[in-house]
Amino acid sequence: MEKNFLSRTLAVIRDFSIEEQMFLYEQTKRLKEKWKNRENTDEFQIKEPVNIYIVFVEPSTRTKESFINAAKFHKNAKVNIFDSEHSSFNKRESYVDTFNMLTSYGDYSIFVTRTRLEGVPRLLERKVGEFADRHGIRKPAFINGGDGRHEHPTQELLDEYTFLEHKGFDNTHIRIALIGDLLHGRTVHSKVDGLRIFKNIEVDLIAPEEIQMPQHYIDKMKENGFEVRKYESIDEYLKEVKTADVWYFTRLQLERMGEDVLEKADVLKKAVTFRKDMLDKVREGTKFYHPLPRPKIDPEIPVFLDNLSLNGWEEQAMNGYWVRVVLLSMLGGAIKMEASFEETKDNIQEDEYEFIIPAKVTHGTKGVLKEGKRGIKPIDNGTVIDHIAKGKTPEEIYSTVVKIRKILKLYDCDSADGIFKSADGSYKGYISLPDRYLTKKEIKKLSAISPNTTVNIIKESSVKEKYRIKLPPRIYNFEEISCKNENCITNPKNGEGVPSSFIRIGDKLVCEYCETPHDHEEIWSI
Ligand code: NCD
8 A cells, every 4th residue: 555645744753653754764865876876866756736835934044945946856846935024924914824825826735834933834734724625725735944943854854864874774773962052953852753763762962051952852752762861061071981973063043042041152152062172082983963054153063174074964964955855755746655554653642531530429428528527518419629639738729729710710609619638638629519510611621720630410418420530632722721832823922813722641731733841730821
């Protein structure tokens, strides 16, 4: 069975399975060889008419120009370079409206986008996909050419391809040092998943604490089975007996830094800049890479390195063209992949497993709360929400009680609440609601505000139903939730009118667009 890649979106590197990424690398190798031997490369040409739109809202040289050239490799492609400076973005038009329009100019479009806001490609995949369906147009494909600090999946493709070339296409092991601005650099964030094409992975993170890799990415690397080590500077790293043979430098992204970090920029820069006196400490066979650009003043990889065998970044940058030609071949339907059955399921499954779990009711349980003995009259009919924020401090429990009341609008009805000390010494909260039954939607909402709580339905003075509620697999469609990342396309501050949506991964809620992880308390604004 063959599978094609028409209408596929590459918003994050994980959108392509490891098998699919390896397929792209094999094809790139084949194309490069054919080109070198002056052989025919027609099989890589997109056969059907396609509109390729290059939409860059943030500055770019390599990514943009290599995409324009890669698009022009395809003779049937109409290549459009969108002038974002003079577009309706400046009349405050939304991304979705703009891209809907562009989609209607052809039967099939491939968009390459670069934006300051994070999560834009995922949003476009969904909303513009709906537009295409409404009008009987083939769903467009979206390629993320960098979205804020989030990801840069095509840089990841060319980086991994280059590492494989370096290793003679042996993917058994990689030890890589990531050096520089690991906080803001999207190219290193894509490494967290992109490096999984190797079977055994060691990552040395070299950066002062102020610009070190965010903890949630480090956690994800560990979950992915990487061995991770941290160093404050290259000097500290070079004290190691054995260092990596792949060094990946990144620029300090001054344009994304806050005032506090900017003040220290010179000191931070020194810690991640290579010097001549370090040369003899570098392991034999090492290559230096860099997504580029390197700044002309005080570059991290100074120009004296250009003529040394350490220089891997020029070959790397040139590979950008080949990898992107092949990616377009795939999305344009020119090359198809033999589909294997044991392909890894990478995409998040929306497992609808129950999060409102019926619990055993001990028949004859009178009145509800045992705590009723302390003076609260048990209710005859209604609902008691119990075990609220169990184990937290009384202050935290009280604030959860208030939050539940506010969000579920349970403040202007006959009700009572309180905090009790359990037999085990921990505290928990409850809200008692005589003659009030929560709807399924309210219980769902409650499970996202206060998971691990119990809902008791009381009829004729005894508990008739009891539910233990857990964090739902997906939280969306509530107007009180929002992503805390200010650069996320869903953040109300950005005015794109995109409702927030979160997926549960482990005990975190991850924004479906920018992938920022949240604790469940963080998503609610009241
Ligand atoms: C990078 C980017 O824009 O994320 N460059 C690139 O695409 N080749 C790195 C950077 O801006 O420093």
